[in-house]
Amino acid sequence: MRSLVAVLTVVAGIVGIWYLACVPMNIKGVLDAAERAGEQVQPMTAKERRDASAFGLVAKNGFAISRVWSVERPRLPAPHQVAVELWKTTVLKKVTSKRSLIYHGYVTLSATLMGFGIGTVLGIALAVGIVHSKVMDMSVMPWAIVSQTIPIIALAPMIIVVLYSIGVQGLLPKAIIAAYLSFFPVVVGMVKGLRSPDHMQLDLMKTYNASGNQVFWKLRLPSSMPYLFASLKIGIAASLVGAIVGELPTGAVAGLGARLLAGSYYGQTVQIWSALFGAAILAAVLVALLGLIERVLLGRMGVKS
Amino acid sequence: MELVALAVLVWVGGWLINRRLANGTQAETRAVQLAVPAIFGLTLLLVWELLVRGLEVPLVILPAPSLIAARFAASLPLLWQDFSQTILKGALGGYVIGCAAAFVVAILVDRSDFLRRGLLPVGNFVAALPIVGTAPILVMWFGFDWQSKAAVVVVMVFFPMLVNTVAGLRETDQMQRDLMHTYAASYWQSLLKLRLPAALPFVFNGLKISTTLALIGAIVAEFFGSPTVGMGFRISTSVGQLALDMVWAEIVVAALAGSLFYGLVALLEKSLTFWHPSQRS
The missing domain is CATH 1.10.3720.10 (MetI-like)
Structure with missing residues (x-):
């Protein structure tokens, strides 16, 4: 309960700072518009204002402050503007509309989930191989670890274009990017998890005369679950970033990444912010969903958290 | 075609070397622990090079490692x-x-x-x-x-x-x-x-x-x-x-x-x- 109050306070503080930041960020645009409307503005010309400091402008033109939160194309939209845009593009628009954020979110989500599924299955398979084969462990594992320190997302534009040139387009290229971004965290986490049973437990299995298969299914796999879920959460966030970045290079028309790009081309800041918050909500829901599955699954397995 | 066959051969060869090293008596020494992933990486690069040349993969899909190194x-x-x-x-x-x-x-x-x-x-x-x-x-x-x-x-x-x-x-x-x-x-x-x-x-x-x-x-x-x-x-x-x-x-x-x-x-x-x-x- 006390934590909730604290979290809400911090969030309220951030929103407050955001509203305050709108004043210096948007004051120049507001004054330009006021000048065009024939109002008295200090200093008079746009040229002088460009060189003046934002805080000085605010001090000299107190009447304009109330307008900074309702600019058409603000440099920094106010929180309620973003909220209104989110509401308009999700609830009020039809889902099939090209301007519905749900439609764009769905496009990105389907690529994310498909890639995440492929990456996770392959990652777990490789991890099982690594745990069981010393050769694979020694040859592949160092590379899997090194790959975590490399910005492999830089491959994304190339994958999109190369696949496009051989006729593959749409969902699959984005899914491939999402897949390889979630693949490596899952491999590393799963190997750690499958190795987590200690000597005592392995010895106990041996005294039971358990076969390799039994050790795997009854000891290694169950004890790897907390590690697996920790890396799944990293993996799905990485997959989402991959799917969004995968939408940039071809100038895709649909998806959250396309919304971001279109917004930055046409200076539609409110659209960028709403797409950004759409992506953030999506990521939060996905991670929370994984957390819920983890809680239920580990609860049924009898792990105390 | 020979190059593709060679690629398969290189792959199998690299794997066999690594298997000997990994299951050998020296497996825990630092040298071997560095050598095995290095051999794996080299094998991968060689196979890549041979496959790209053997199958004549166009540059716009996948360039050979030698080309990348030259560039x-x-x-x-x-x-x-x-x-x-x-x-x-x-x-x-x-x-x-x-x-x-x-x-x-x-x-x-x-x-x-x-x-x-x-x-x-x-x-x-x-x-x-x-x-x-x-x-x-x-x-x-x-x-x-x-x-x-x-x-x-x-x-x-x-x-x-x-x-x-x-x-x-x-x-x-x-x-x-x-x-x-x-x-x-x-x-x-x-x-x-x-x-x-x-x-x-x-x-x-x-x-x-x-x-x-x-x-x-x-x-x-x-x-x-x-x-x-x-x-x-x-x-x-x-x-x-x-x-x-x-x-x-x-x-x-x-x-x-x-x-x-x-x-x-x-x-x-x-x-x-x-x-x-x-x-x-």
């Missing part, structure tokens, strides 16, 4: 320019500012229990979000040059670093703090002599996570607009011209920069937290 060697000045624009200015600048800011904020936050309770969940939440998406906004604010890339990096590294440092500052237990208390240590003394050293493993964890994030942020932000120099710019324009050997050369640079950056931070960690159990072997 790399031929355009060193250009690659260095891109490297200094993206990594040295954008990524490193943002990394230093972001990590330093997060560190200071963490120390301030740590003084108030209430703030810590509020900020930790928010920080954990933000750390999982696709922050690269702020790139178009920050490019709009700070212009096309490296300042906007550094700003993206600052936003990306801030929260992982903050969360780790705050968690690290909680690492000391009651006994240790009581001991400092009985010494009549002031806040600053106990911070500098007890709590900061105890927090170092966590701080370095944050720093290491942030190295990769910094490179990702700096490169991806250039996809949203950049001057005519920079790794992200070069990758996106070379992809447009189907000059894939150049793209791969940039990826090699990114890989080298990434592992070097991480390696340096890890080295620093090793020398500063030599006392921690995870560093003793």
